[in-house]
Amino acid sequence: MHVGNARYVKREDLPQTVPVFPLTGALLLPGGQLPLNIFEPRYLALFDAAMAGDRLVAMVQPAMGEAPDSLRPALSTVGCLGRITSFAETGDGRYIVSLAGVCRVRLAEEVGEGHPFRTFQIMPFMSDLSEEDGEAAVNREELLRVFRAYLDANQLEADWDSVERAGNRMLVNSLSMMSPFGAPEKQALLEAPDLKTRAETLVAITEILLARDFGDSDTVLQ
Template sequence: MPINADYRGPADLPEVIALFPLPGALLLPRGQMPLNIFEPRYLAMIDDAFRDGHRLIGMIQPDATHSEKDGTPKLFQVGCVGRITQLAESGDGRYILELTGVSRFKLVEELSVKTPYRQCRVDYFPYLDDFTARKGEDEVDREALLTVLTDFLKANNLKVDWDGVETAPNEALVNALAMMSPYGAPEKQALLEAPDLKTRAEILIAVTEMDLAKKRTSGDPPLQ
């Protein structure tokens, strides 16, 4: 999705961003993530993002295996900042919005703040390639990706818009499938932290093949 802001590199993004920790949520550069915001602290976060003018939110997964001394879940060290590109009010106090991914970041330091939501200092420089659209997509094994997608759809009695799949560029296809994948936090984090698009596609193929093999041997029912 085209966005009005032009982000050419880390200097175009703030070093301190608000974070929205959400288990199983995967946002990738130029990917779109719908969100239903209803908690007061995150409603305040959205208001502040517009008040500050940048409309940016950092999506990151909480690490369920570790907690801070006060019991607050620790965060994984890599997330993705997104710009609010659509916003609607529900009429019952919620915001319905869509984030468009800009760049991944590494968490440098969580700040002590008065806001009800968490804020961190982040570093975008390890992910300079995120600012270049379709970087490395010619190296993706598209045929292998479509083969495993077909197997996954058949195993779970699902359908897909094949016209849309066939016309999608490799970057959009890989990232959309990764974001929509039904896997857990560790797998989603591995997809996020993949060094390049080719590796992300390979991880997605491998995880899906393992999931399909597990279902075949265990007799687990397909996804509903």
Template sequence: MQAGNVHYRRSVDLPETIAIFPLTGALLLPGGQLPLNIFEPRYLEMFDDALSGDRLIGIIQPRLDHAGKTEKRAVDSLSGVGCMGRITSFSETGDGRYIVSLTGVCRFRLDDEMRTRKAYRSAHVTPFLNDLSDDSEAGSVDRRGLIESFKAYLEANELDADWDSVERASDSTLVNCLSMISPFGPAEKQALLEAPDLKSRAETLIAITEFALANDGDDVPSTIQ
């Protein structure tokens, strides 16, 4: 897996501990791009530290049954699986914010949270090493079924996409990018993240999309970023 200028191929290329950024509704997958607008002091500190180190940040959702509750610095307040991302784009706005882009490297399982003096959270993690193999499951995805179901969903909600780019994308890029831009909720995003392999993720996305179509696309935003 390549992210920016760095190749990640083996477990030794990845850290055993990582700063974690809890973010509801966010989905980062290997090879995907996640733009972020950073303004809270603790996360500005996190990105300062990451930029001076390995440039890796762990994106993870709070546990769904903790939504709306006061944040606890405890591992049981977070979902069990997140995704490491490398900072591949960074700019300062002049008003105290950072505009950054993370490129997904691999998913990780959250083991236990570390006690530190930092304002942000860090944890011991176990990387999903299979994510480091590029296009290892090419040809296993129901590509046509995925495109047709997603196109039907977009048309039903008067949305559009760059279909020329979609058709040219590799299987892994197609599945992961459609999963990331899909306008579904935190539970669906977590299900897509935790799918065991690319084929399962594609099948999960098709099922979620068809369910949304059957329910007339309730609670769907009017645009896709």
């Protein structure tokens, strides 16, 4: 997989340890782009370190039930490795950063004492680096039907030309990242074992949301 100017194919292309940025509700998936506004000193230091090294950061949600402002929250065991592909200073002490998703990772042992941020050993999901990730198995028609129903129910518009041009992988992961779901649902999308399952999970969660907010989901989804 090419991400920015780097190519990640085998385990040796990835580091053994990475700094971790915990953020509730943030979902990064392989191939996706996540913009970030960095202002806390510990995370400014984290991105300083990443920029001086391999430009890789792991996005991880705090574990369910953890206080969002906890200094050292328990973390979800699965996150996503991202490469810094855009970095800008604002002039008022903030960084505006864009992360490009590389692959999901499972957190192992915490290491790297002495930094204001946290660092973990990681076990990458090597299957995420393969171009053969089951795109053909995705029920694209069902996914687009539910997506259209959600937009119609919320009186929203989409660039359908871009949607139609997007491959299944880009479509599923982009819709998952843009989804207005809570942290548990986003973690479920992240941890789906394959693209087909992620698409099915996305459809199921959206149908539940439509039924809850708009009553008869069968009517909305027709």
